[in-house]
Amino acid sequence: MDLTFTENQKMIAQMIRDFGAKHIKPDMMKWDESQEFPVHVFKALGELGLMGVLVPTEYGGSGFGYLEYVTAIAELSKIDGSIGLSMAAHNSLCTGHILAFGNEEQKMKWLPKLATAEWIGAWGLTEPNTGSDSGNMRTTAVKDGDHWVINGAKNFITHGKSGNIAVVIVRTGEVGDSHGMTAFVVERGTPGFEGGRKEDKLGMRASETTEMIFTDCRVHESNMLGKEGEGFIQAMKVLDGGRISIAALSLGIAQGAFEAALAYSKERHQFNKPISDFQGIAFKLADMATEIEAASLLTYRAADMKNKGLNVNKESAFAKYYASEVCVRAATEGVQIFGGYGYTKDYPAEKYYRDSKLCTIGEGTSEIQKLVISRAILK
Numbered sequence: 001m002d003l004t005f006t007e008n009q010k011m012i013a014q015m016i017r018d019f020g021a022k023h024i025k026p027d028m029m030k031w032d033e034s035q036e037f038p039v040h041v042f043k044a045l046g047e048l049g050l051m052g053v054l055v056p057t058e059y060g061g062s063g064f065g066y067l068e069y070v071t072a073i074a075e076l077s078k079i080d081g082s083i084g085l086s087m088a089a090h091n092s093l094c095t096g097h098i099l100a101f102g103n104e105e106q107k108m109k110w111l112p113k114l115a116t117a118e119w120i121g122a123w124g125l126t127e128p129n130t131g132s133d134s135g136n137m138r139t140t141a142v143k144d145g146d147h148w149v150i151n152g153a154k155n156f157i158t159h160g161k162s163g164n165i166a167v168v169i170v171r172t173g174e175v176g177d178s179h180g181m182t183a184f185v186v187e188r189g190t191p192g193f194e195g196g197r198k199e200d201k202l203g204m205r206a207s208e209t210t211e212m213i214f215t216d217c218r219v220h221e222s223n224m225l226g227k228e229g230e231g232f233i234q235a236m237k238v239l240d241g242g243r244i245s246i247a248a249l250s251l252g253i254a255q256g257a258f259e260a261a262l263a264y265s266k267e268r269h270q271f272n273k274p275i276s277d278f279q280g281i282a283f284k285l286a287d288m289a290t291e292i293e294a295a296s297l298l299t300y301r302a303a304d305m306k307n308k309g310l311n312v313n314k315e316s317a318f319a320k321y322y323a324s325e326v327c328v329r330a331a332t333e334g335v336q337i338f339g340g341y342g343y344t345k346d347y348p349a350e351k352y353y354r355d356s357k358l359c360t361i362g363e364g365t366s367e368i369q370k371l372v373i374s375r376a377i378l379k
């Protein structure tokens with residue numbers, strides 16, 4: 001597999017570096033402290049085509065493939081993981097679900113708004129009592145004429161409050177039946193649909209995470225994605241692609257933490273020499289660089305396979321599991337290399353450290369990735 005960046009990847013990476021230096025870096029610590037989701041940045045990234053990276057041009061998207069998508073998320077996350085997470089959730093989950101399973105009318109109706117970031121997308125699978133075990137969900141939809149009435153709550157939803165549109169997977173059959181769940185699109189403003197409590201988080205603080213609450217929320221049957229009973233299977237397929245984006249997010253944060261630590265190790269002097277001269281520090285950097293390279297290979301390989309239309313169930317889990325664990329290790333060693341300064345907000349190491357931990361949790365924890373991988377290899 002040739003991993004040399006294409007002209008498009010180079011162009012996207014440069015565009016994000018320029019954008020980030022001007023519109024993200026100056027304010028990102030302010031957003032982090034106040035937990036502000038910078039909607040204007042999200043919209044500006046939409047104008048650059050980054051909120052519909054995988055959406056074909058006929059639906060208003062950029063029409064790129066997974067290699068460009070991984071490059072974009074990694075480059076953005078190198079600057080700020082929160083913005084990378086929001087971009088990943090919008091593109092892979094909400095938009096990705098409609099793109100993969102919507103009919104032509106639904107795609108024409110919603111994708112152009114999502115791809116340009118005129119609308120912000122949310123995707124609700126997780127509930128307060130069912131995360132890893134999402135198939136055990138309790139939010140229901142009951143048929144009433146040509147409508148479905150949704151009741152229940154979704155938890156930990158990226159853009160659960162600011163999102164203009166949500167894809168939500170709800171129970172339409174028996175608990176325990178993987179064919180007893182269905183996906184619906186719910187637009188903001190639909191009576192009975194509202195955002196709930198906003199989480200106060202360790203990291204990724206500029207990415208909004210809230211509840212979504214449904215109280216007798218009536219949704220027309222034309223908002224159903226695919227057929228009744230297909231929702232859970234659709235969601236698992238969406239996550240197969242989504243995990244590549246979380247691997248890219250992990251890769252970006254790890255690279256950011258590494259580059260910051262590398263530069264600092266050459267500037268910081270102790271015992272009359274740069275700390276990079278100490279083998280204890282140089283070997284940390286060597287481990288970080290090696291693991292990041294390996295994570296990059298796994299992530300781009302999964303992306304390449306996805307582009308080719310191959311089943312990436314195992315490969316996206318490989319990438320997500322490994323890259324997210326590498327991300328946490330790199331961010332942890334990053335703080336260590338900065339020493340006491342790494343523990344302060346004067347340097348970027350502490351933010352990478354806090355942001356990194358989400359990567360081993362969101363879109364399936366590391367334990368769940370190992371479940372997916374072990375099931376695949378033991379088949």
Ligand SMILES: Cc1cc2nc3c(=O)[nH]c(=O)nc-3n(C[C@H](O)[C@H](O)[C@H](O)COP(=O)(O)OP(=O)(O)OC[C@H]3O[C@@H](n4cnc5c(N)ncnc54)[C@H](O)[C@@H]3O)c2cc1C
Nearest residue numbers: 123124125126131132156157158209361362363364365367
């Ligand atoms: C910032 C953020 C953004 C998110 N965005 C979204 C979103 O947009 N949409 C959405 O639907 N969800 C979202 N989530 C939810 C996320 O996907 C879940 O938090 C995640 O899947 C884990 O579920 P849980 O939190 O309920 O943990 P639990 O499932 O309760 O897991 C707790 C622990 O038990 C372990 N565990 C559980 N089952 C097993 C098992 N079978 N074997 C071994 N160990 C196991 C887990 O690995 C974990 O260590 C988000 C979460 C966060 C924190």
